[in-house]
Amino acid sequence: MARKTYIAAINEALFEEMRRDPMVLLIGEDVRIGVFAGTRGLHKEFGDKRVLDTPISELAVAGAGVGAAATGLRPVVDLMFGTFLYLAFDQIANQAGAMRYMFGGQTRLPLVYMVQNGTGASAGHHHSQSVHQFFMNMPLIKVIMPATPYDVKGLLKAAIRDDNPVIFLNHLALGGQRGEVPDEEYLIPIGQGEIKRSGSHVTVCSVGLMVHHSLKAAKELEKEGIDVEVIDLRTLKPWDEALVLHSVAKTGRFVAVDEGHMVCGAASEWAATVAEKAFHDLKAPVKRVTSKPVPIPFSPKLEKAVVPSPEEIADAVRQVLGTRVPA
Amino acid sequence: MTVTHLPTEKILDLYTRMLRIRRFEEMVGKLFAQGQLPGFVHLYIGEEAVGAGVCAALRDDDYITSTHRGHGHVIAKGGDFNRMMAELFGRQTGYCKGKGGSMHIADFEIGMLGACGIVGGGLGVATGAGLSAWYRGTDQVSVAFFGDGAANEGSFHEALNLASTLKLPVIFVCENNQYGEFTPAIHAMNITDIAQRAAGYGIPGVIVDGTDALAVYPAAAAAVQRARQGHGPTLLEAKTHRRGGHAEGEIAFLAGQDYRLPEEVQAAAASDPVIRLHTYIVEQGLIPPPQLETLDQDITGSVAAAVEFARTSPEPEIASIYEDTWV
Ligand SMILES: Cc1ncc(C[n+]2csc(CCOP(=O)(O)OP(=O)(O)O)c2C)c(N)n1
């Protein structure tokens, strides 16, 4: 075991999978240089044919990923920032997410779209959005957003080996995060969540940066004698319903935390499922904590205020416990 | 340098716009290096003759759209140092009240319809402003500034086709600074002159030395006149160089990876647009050097004052995250 950064773990996953399978190739803007360092060094080992720098043409590159995957390759398409997926929306929604089904199962699409998602750089609206909910709405697209170096490596390897289109979201703010990454090979099954902290009073469910904020909140609440269970879903679609329902059966209280928006968002999906399937386990109404329904402002102070903070999460937990009267 | 019969007043106008950009950007670079500015910053140093030459051919009521490298366009169109600098600091007194930042400065009063963090994001908007001028029956024109990299986005092709089909008063100004991020332009397209693409849309494609303000200005003036008279768009390609990196601070994350050709770096240094115009003015005896020196001191003083203004301006209030939403 060694402590590595989240970015280094991404890098290792790409090296290992490209060594393992000659059909895996990497395409995207400036992947040789590696804008986020996750793709660094690959060009040196694998050369021009397997590490392709592309023009700034997201729509065509995303479509090329579909065509290549449908004809035997396993492309990893690096589109840099989550918001740049918007430029590729048509090819992902209309082709990647539908082709196999629409054509009666004639093909399979082993295809990964990898980007950085979320806030953390104070770079303004065009570089700071959380885009996962849009892709959760595309029926046959898998969506993954890991929170730790261990998870990002195991899940990226699993995503590359998966025969379905995957939107792989690295959290923008977590690139420098360090954690244990084993030397021996491992995979993490897509769709499997993890209890990052076990507790008995309340279940808090989140992904990405919000897992860390939730853990901070849990630590703070410990001082008040509140014992929080923090679930990291890791995969947004398909998501680990069983893990959440099992946890709620124990705690009877549920707080969904997401950096995306509330309307048609991830937190709403989890909360609705818990309300529908675990109604009789609940001792209090479910609660959602999400980003405010506005574009992401540039000012670091405002950016921070728009996304859920550990304090807001702690407050929501107090509310479902009835230790604080709702404002 | 183009020998010109322009009145000295116009040459001084060009030089002033360029020097204002240069001194502002130098200060921004310094502030960024000192860690005083949040987010990402892309400087316009080396490309001043393009923004200045084009905007000097525009009226105050004409429109422009800009890019992630947008400070120079705002200044060239007549933007205010104080409000710009305050925006870069994320302050309430900034152009966008701290919500935009470096990549999202706009000043609608002077027809500056916004910088843009999405490559190619401004071409459609500029086309729409041209449509609006045509519809309202004014003789205003609209300019889209964009880079060589943006010319590979679908939006470039769609906007040129739309504007040329409708014969809209739009001037597409491609700032070919030889790179899109770390990829040489010539590795991202199969041609060397982007102006060639104009032929596909049946409009003039004009190439100009973008480091020579005295060449840019008449070329822009001709395109503007054509548009005002209802003859439709022009694609103007200005060959230029960025003196610095793609983004400030890139040396740290490039970690020793070099992507620029030594010849190109030399060419960039040898064709500094501000020095070129200064030399021309002095050699032709158009303006006494002490007057140029005074101008420089005045501009430098205004930049320093803008920094002071920004620093002493308040941060936006948290409550402002809900302001400027629905009308
Ligand atoms: C749609 C989109 N794709 C990618 C990026 C990342 N990016 C920012 S600037 C840039 C290069 C743009 O090159 P060019 O258009 O030549 O402008 P320059 O930076 O050279 O002025 C890239 C790829 C982006 N901001 N938006």
Ligand SMILES: [Mg+2]
């Ligand atoms: Mg460029």
